[in-house]
Amino acid sequence: MNATIIEAINDSLTTEMERDDRVMVFGEDVAENGGVFRATEGLKERFGADRVVDTPLSEIAIVGGAVGLALYGLRPVAEIQFSGFLPPAFDQLVTHASRIRWRTRGEWSAPLVVRTPYGAGVRALEHHSESLEGAYGHVPGLKVVVPSTPHDTKGLLNAAMHDPDPVVFLEPKHIYRSVREEIPDDDYEVPIGEAAVRRVGEDVTVISWGAMMEPTLEAVAELGVDADVIDLRTISPLDRTSIVDSVKKTGRAVVVHEAARSGGWGGEIIATINDEALMYLEAPIERITGFDVPVPLLSMEDYYLPHPPRIAAGIERVLEY
Amino acid sequence: MNATIIEAINDSLTTEMERDDRVMVFGEDVAENGGVFRATEGLKERFGADRVVDTPLSEIAIVGGAVGLALYGLRPVAEIQFSGFLPPAFDQLVTHASRIRWRTRGEWSAPLVVRTPYGAGVRALEHHSESLEGAYGHVPGLKVVVPSTPHDTKGLLNAAMHDPDPVVFLEPKHIYRSVREEIPDDDYEVPIGEAAVRRVGEDVTVISWGAMMEPTLEAVAELGVDADVIDLRTISPLDRTSIVDSVKKTGRAVVVHEAARSGGWGGEIIATINDEALMYLEAPIERITGFDVPVPLLSMEDYYLPHPPRIAAGIERVLEY
Amino acid sequence: MTVVTANTGTTRAESFTVRASAETNRAALCLYARRLVSWYEIAMSNNLSRQALDLDAPWISQDTLSVEPHQIVAPDGSYDPDDVPDLTEEAFLDLYRWMLFEKRYAERMVKLQRRGELGTFGSSRGHEASIVGSGYPLQDSDWLLGMGRETMAMLQQGVSLRDMILFWRGVDDAQQFLAQENCMIGISVGGYLPLVTGIGWGMKRMDADAVVTAHFGDGATSTGASHEAINFAGVLDIPAIFYCQNNQWAISTPFEKQTNANSIAQRAIGYGVDGVRVDGNDVLAVHAAMTEARELASQGNPVIVEGLTYRRGGHSTNDDPSRYRDDEERETWIDRDPIERYERFLQSEGLWDRVDRETLLEGIDEEFDAAHEAADAYGPRDVEEIFVHLYDEMPPALEAQMASFGEFLETYPEMDEHVDRRPKG
Amino acid sequence: MTVVTANTGTTRAESFTVRASAETNRAALCLYARRLVSWYEIAMSNNLSRQALDLDAPWISQDTLSVEPHQIVAPDGSYDPDDVPDLTEEAFLDLYRWMLFEKRYAERMVKLQRRGELGTFGSSRGHEASIVGSGYPLQDSDWLLGMGRETMAMLQQGVSLRDMILFWRGVDDAQQFLAQENCMIGISVGGYLPLVTGIGWGMKRMDADAVVTAHFGDGATSTGASHEAINFAGVLDIPAIFYCQNNQWAISTPFEKQTNANSIAQRAIGYGVDGVRVDGNDVLAVHAAMTEARELASQGNPVIVEGLTYRRGGHSTNDDPSRYRDDEERETWIDRDPIERYERFLQSEGLWDRVDRETLLEGIDEEFDAAHEAADAYGPRDVEEIFVHLYDEMPPALEAQMASFGEFLETYPEMDEHVDRRPKG
């Protein structure tokens, strides 16, 4: 079918719930209302109120409940309405989801997915625009996935639901409906932990993910530079090989992310390049990121976001070094 | 007085409570019991039950309550018994403490300190050994401080209590009682945001903080290398100048931290060096860190910790590159 | 009694009776929740007697406690004169004007949003009595942290209408002006209740003649933060009022899916604080309860006040309630309109003659127009605004980010194309 | 009634009475908490009638609800034969042996810890009836997530004593063996209650003939996680038992500083679940209540059971309770020893003749010795253990870390000096 990202999510959930009776979808407003972004529309009608469940406004219990369901053999897919409301459940991720397999030496495991829309640009209220993938990526045991296309969204979400371990699935809500492409009907997987090369080039490596792929590709196109553009797709575990191979080829790199700069995932990427390709570098790696501030409210958020001109300027700096 | 780190904390709290009636100390077991590590011993007797308060077992309300007290003009110093129990309150840090000044455009502010013992090596139970400074450092608006000596501990804690903004104060509990030195009686400050150079050298820059300073200095001493050893003392805001200046001089760097490697603060340090001193580097920067796993239980935790031989091996690799 | 001897595996369940009365009660609650009958009737019949159960231990359950909602004026406008609070005529009329204001404000704001002038907006239609009655008894020194659906209560504290418009436009400065009046809007549901506890703790410590109020919804009561905050306040005798506007919906989640308890007020029992449920569409009842609440709180007894009301519109302008609830239900609540009920009261009291509804509305519209103009006139803000006010003293790295972004904007005017909203009110 | 007309600033407080009865009740509670009188007496006198207050709204408070603790055998050993659960003689004797076992286990473990053989240890001295009575009615298919102070309940589920020793030695494998018996120990207080809700939700979804039990302390009830978990379970009709061992202390924090409520059981009211408080030193009362609790839960009624007991020792071997509480208080509780009380019961029932205490103790000691030996014999583990089992499939970067650490250990034997504990049981 031809689908947007939000439709791809819905299709992935439908496909998987059809295939695997253990899959359960729950969260705030996901059943009767079909989700505030309509990601879960129609699921309750199709799969019943036992498998698609509206919960109380309880992020801790949503995530912790998902862990418990997974322990009992179910396949929970929990929705957190906006990623800005995942921090209340941070402890459930750190203390249980990420390490219950480890704690029980493989006896138990927590195959669950926490889906949540992240990022700015939709003119919402405070706490509706955050990008905290860096903090989640730092937690050993958690997989952190951020798709950027409809095809990858379905394939990665399918993979997340098949995955034997917990996956935090960050959805680029800013582009939920802005891209559309053909996606297969079946439960195909886009493997977690593998980056995609969106564009092949020789002069510079540009690395990004999620909602930032669009302005990144736009900036590259406008500049007309010969760039390798890597879409990480998975933050953790990080596909170091793709990054390092590309930088060895180009000798220059730019990382683009929406999260605040300091302590963001850009640091890990630079450290990876340092580890394995330092001597290939012909210029310092540029980080084009959100600033070290909370995402501004809607009247100012565009100044915060890495828009194409800012990305282009960064690429130019690296090329001209 | 001659003090250990734990005594320095107690002395700092005493000095500050004496000086400033607004300072309040609270948390689980801090009043009657004087804290499970005795950091707050004697404070309740001295300053009364209004200012030194045992709270319910409620990390969210401890941190959120501190924000509220600060808004009302008090100077709260909250204790979280172990840093592994700070994640339940992560949302209070992200959503309120770090940004209430920003939210109210400077009208309100949250001058508070959250003290918490972090790190492994004390043979405790699960969740008693974590190092999550990387996640806290990534939150814009939070200051994150990690002292490594009694003198700095008191000076930094004094500074944190004087600071107009929220400070997460991570105490290296492993060395609470293992070092002892002379500390002034007054409310001197060690400035937040300034690293200390523990040893001056030419051949390599070794950067660490908190409980890892001891094995780091030990490794450097054993190797007999001519190293600049930097004790960050503050994770955020990061003293980039000290790092960059040193690396420009030595051309080689090693970062040592206890937290898991991926997404840890080492990445930010490497990115900083990349930004401003890349072309001075003669070898990839080494990260000697905890592995990408939860801190093992007590019977195995020593394998996880960066002990001197592992640090020394890293320094050698950088020197021999 | 049933005896299960686990280790031998034998279960002798012969004498165990299915808990029929609990089921009956649950059914009544659902009925109630589904509002097929009036909540007044159900609320009054809460005290269903539990059928004899074959349980030996003294279990407590929903049947154990009956929470009687406080009501002064019935939906049909009738009341017992003895119950009427001893307010001045001016105060009675004032309450009316505030309710009309809240209603008109919500209508005008929805229109502004439809015209693209606001980001989103959460209407308070239906909550007028709950908002006005809960805000009116507060004092100047009191603090009020809410969630966005208590505007007139904030205006009573001194907040200006312009700033509410700025708030919904996503102008950062709005919360500055709210803060100047000891008010804040917390967008993360429930998460600000610990702050409320902390502020109240500060009041206690400073021996202030003040209380702090949290305004929040039924949804917020399911958060861990709300639990810790209220329990903590109970232990420390904090002068805090936890005012829950139970409008029976959290976006699409009805109250009976929010909790299996019959009321929020009864949570008080579990925290060792005092609680009361009031008819949130009866402004006098809300006012009376909040007045008592404020007295209790100032004496160091934190309280939960639950105003039972109904969200007549969508959750916000983004929401389409027809996806998840019946028109029928909404109709029922139109009949229980808080303003019309109060009008009947004013008529009975002979005060209605003193009300000129049209003139009042004109005055309100003028106030709104002026606020709207003031919001439009709110000066352009500098891009630096996104960097400042995070720290008292900006750290060097952030200074550098600000400086280089400033340079960037000068060098790359094409950035302008990507800035959708101009940084002004 | 007090009328505060906020906007004019006038407060007419003339008629407001200080809440004398609430104060009285609070004082009683503190007394109770300070245990200067027997909690039995206080618990029975909870139903203090509230003095006439000058409050008009129907406030509910601690006076509104009286929670009667369930007791079958009084501290002096007396009981009403009609109340005695219908257990086999074997079961009656079994309960005794389990209690003796819990006591002996705790004593032996404290000794092991003092000898440096354990990291730390949390003794259950005083909780024997609460632990044994709450674990005994559970079935094999049930799950039990606890916090470390419910060992015999876990042993009843099939956990081995060796593994409890391994657990307190910080041997990672211990929780593997617990998990095999559907048990887990959650060290972060309260945080595992949402997992319990999720497990119960799974049971409901799978229509399993099983319930899940959370064992936790009074301290845990103040966490947001516990609130969300129990409320959630109430809404979704989850077969979960929330068993609170209220030992009246959370390290140094006494129950009256944990919450201002009179009991934990009464939280049930706020969640729409059923709750009961039992005398946690009366094994028959705990057993009876848990048996009923299990029936209720299997029918989709989650419950809170509060066993009121007392932590006779320190919080753990690291703790020195003399810093924060009186010996006098402890003495009182020695008189209420759960085992001695049950011995008197067995005597009255004529079952004591069948008990050979010394032989029982010998048997227990032998079991302990065997477990101790097995723990000592527990094979050395490979360093790889710290890397494996985090993921089903190890990510490449972690593989690389493991490989290079392996090489490092071979190259740098001096690392051995820094390894304090050998990686074996």
Ligand SMILES: Cc1ncc(C[n+]2csc(CCOP(=O)(O)OP(=O)(O)O)c2C)c(N)n1
């Ligand atoms: C912690 C958190 N989770 C989810 C949301 C998204 N959200 C915004 S309002 C709302 C419902 C709130 O319901 P209620 O508390 O009853 O207040 P009401 O809107 O009915 O006045 C939700 C789920 C949020 N803002 N914060």
Ligand SMILES: Cc1ncc(C[n+]2csc(CCOP(=O)(O)OP(=O)(O)O)c2C)c(N)n1
């Ligand atoms: C979230 C969290 N906060 C703090 C601690 C430290 N701590 C361990 S046990 C304990 C007290 C627990 O008291 P309670 O729940 O009553 O159980 P008890 O030990 O009395 O059986 C505390 C504060 C912890 N383990 N987890």
Ligand SMILES: [Mg+2]
């Ligand atoms: Mg609501």
Ligand SMILES: [Mg+2]
């Ligand atoms: Mg306890």
